Amino acid sequence: MESIESASLDVQRSVRSFSSAARWLTEQVGQEFRRETGMWQIHYELLSRLSEAPEGQLSLTKLARRMGISTSRLSHLVDRTREHGWVERAPDPVDRRIVLARLTSAGKVALQAAAPLHLACVRSRFLDRLTPAQVEQLREISEALIGPVDQQNEGGSAG
Numbered sequence: 001m002e003s004i005e006s007a008s009l010d011v012q013r014s015v016r017s018f019s020s021a022a023r024w025l026t027e028q029v030g031q032e033f034r035r036e037t038g039m040w041q042i043h044y045e046l047l048s049r050l051s052e053a054p055e056g057q058l059s060l061t062k063l064a065r066r067m068g069i070s071t072s073r074l075s076h077l078v079d080r081t082r083e084h085g086w087v088e089r090a091p092d093p094v095d096r097r098i099v100l101a102r103l104t105s106a107g108k109v110a111l112q113a114a115a116p117l118h119l120a121c122v123r124s125r126f127l128d129r130l131t132p133a134q135v136e137q138l139r140e141i142s143e144a145l146i147g148p149v150d151q152q153n154e155g156g157s158a159g
Contacts, residue, residue: 044118068146
């Protein structure tokens with residue numbers, strides 16, 4: 001029978017391995033992507049999320065939740081992408097208290113230009129190292145942890 005200390009050590013190793021891999025992947029893909037495109041990976045993610053949303057727009061609150069970041073950090077990111085002309089802020093026509101982030105035409109062009117480069121970075125640093133079964137397992141594990149990407153943290157929350 002395995003001791004509690006041994007089981008605990010195995011769990012700690014698994015968590016550390018996962019944390020290190022996630023940081024390494026984010027860092028490696030982010031650096032290569034930035035070198036190739038001049039765009040920060042988090043800005044690419046913001047543009048991607050908006051491009052997949054109805055009418056290319058989401059409330060700042062919902063967008064922050066989907067990206068797994070605070071609304072204050074998202075607000076800063078929206079401001080940075082506005083400087084490039086990729087995103088604009090707009091009041092929600094139904095509830096003017098809600099602020100929407102909306103993908104602009106320039107944002108669509110930037111996203112279309114960056115998408116093949118992002119995929120190449122992700123493939124070379126990540127996907128090519130895994131089997132198709134491992135990629136599927138990774139998605140399943142990720143969804144077990146945080147839920148499907150399009151439904152992250154949206155239960156019962158307005159905005």
